[in-house]
Amino acid sequence: MRAVRERCAWTKTIDHAALVPYLVEESAEVIDAVESGTRADLREELGDLLWQVLFHAEIASGDPVEPFDIDDVARGLTEKMVRRHPHVFAGAVASTPEEVLVHWNAAKAAEKSERTSVLDGVSDHMPALALAQKLVGKAAQVGVHAPTHRLADPATEAELGDALLALVQQGRDRGWDAERTLRERLRTLRADVAAAEAAPGAP
Numbered sequence: 001m002r003a004v005r006e007r008c009a010w011t012k013t014i015d016h017a018a019l020v021p022y023l024v025e026e027s028a029e030v031i032d033a034v035e036s037g038t039r040a041d042l043r044e045e046l047g048d049l050l051w052q053v054l055f056h057a058e059i060a061s062g063d064p065v066e067p068f069d070i071d072d073v074a075r076g077l078t079e080k081m082v083r084r085h086p087h088v089f090a091g092a093v094a095s096t097p098e099e100v101l102v103h104w105n106a107a108k109a110a111e112k113s114e115r116t117s118v119l120d121g122v123s124d125h126m127p128a129l130a131l132a133q134k135l136v137g138k139a140a141q142v143g144v145h146a147p148t149h150r151l152a153d154p155a156t157e158a159e160l161g162d163a164l165l166a167l168v169q170q171g172r173d174r175g176w177d178a179e180r181t182l183r184e185r186l187r188t189l190r191a192d193v194a195a196a197e198a199a200p201g202a203p
Contacts, residue, residue: 015059019055029048033045127179130178
């Protein structure tokens, strides 16, 4: 990465902001590989995503005010994972996923003690459906619940939004991932379209 950064005419001009679209794209391709690709696809896409991390760290290493490099990133991650897994690295006990989550959330709360809202740290750049699922969960922590809405014929866009949010809430109540579920149904729709187009006599 360092050699590419120093010698490639395109790479040496890139900053963190310019890399963001590529990070989004590579993350999406990892998701595709997980959900519908081969093991070789996943290996390749994880490599591409790792390259983005290395790229950002190399850019950061040249910052004149607060430089850091990939070793600093890895060290910080290691320290965080040790703090958040006291049942692995310390004397805490967690025998169920729910108990693990209690330890994780307690450690995270201690790390982020300066936060004043459950919404602090939730990115508005998430896809809308994934963001809705995240916000529904955060809102429930402070006693705020998504609107309930009848799904029959919303008359306005606002009512359609309420209906979608109500569906996300229902899915979350059942432990379902609305974003993943929709992607799965869209893949089925894609397959149906391809089959229709391949059928004899198709327009």
